[in-house]
Amino acid sequence: MQTITGSAHEFSPEFETAVAEYRHRIFIEKLGWPLPVKNGMERDQFDRPDTIYVVARDRSGVICGCARLLPTTQPYLLGEVFADLLAGQPVPSAPDIWELSRFAAATPDSYCTSAADAAINTRGLLAAAVTSAAAQGAERLITVSPLGIERLLQRMGVHAHRAGPPAYADGKPIFACWIEIDDQTRRALDLAASPRQQPAH
Secondary structure, rough: OOOEEEEEOOOOHHHHHHHHHHHHHHHHHHHHOOOOOOOOOOOOOOOOOEEEEEEEEEEOEEEEEEEEEEEEOOOOOHHOOOOOHHHHOOOOOOEEEEEEEEOOOOOHHHHOOHHHHHHHHHHHHHHHHHHEEEOOOOOEEEEEEOOOOHHHHHHHHOEEEEEOEEOOOOOOEEEEEEEEEOOHHHHHOHHOOOEEEEOOO
16 A cells, blocks of 8 residues: 655646545445435545645555545634534544644455555554654644544554544444544554555655
8 A cells, every 4th residue: 555645736637536536435335324425526625726635546546445634723623513523522633743634544345445455554554653743743633533443543553542432423432532643552553564655745
């Protein structure tokens, strides 16, 4: 798996479109999330020129994962849409806190990927996202995730914990989650041995 990082203005128009189409296939067609759609592409108000993306491609160049990183000093998904998940706590806003969203490490046709490969891809993509966020000065990530992600992060050994109690959105349990960018998380993700990132082209 190869990971590519960059902001939208660093991507070619064709690559940016491919990422938006991948998000549509995963989040809307596969997972059924009620998200904005235009011409078969999934984008929202947080896909800005300064938004940082981490995109994974397989050996043939096909996109097999994506993640979005947003500074909490600017409008972001949790702060603008899911602040209730914090149970009355202040919405994070600091240069060393970034939001991780639109995270997926899967092919649209999941039967083509074994469970072992899916786990490896998830770990690799998360490692790349953590590395990219840390390069921006982040010491913590905040994310809105399906509740099942909590168990996945625990199995991986990542230093993650709830930022508030779970709630239901569109009939599915979700929660706000902290991911600490610390030695525990780095060891869990084996960052020293993670796939080398390449800049956007």
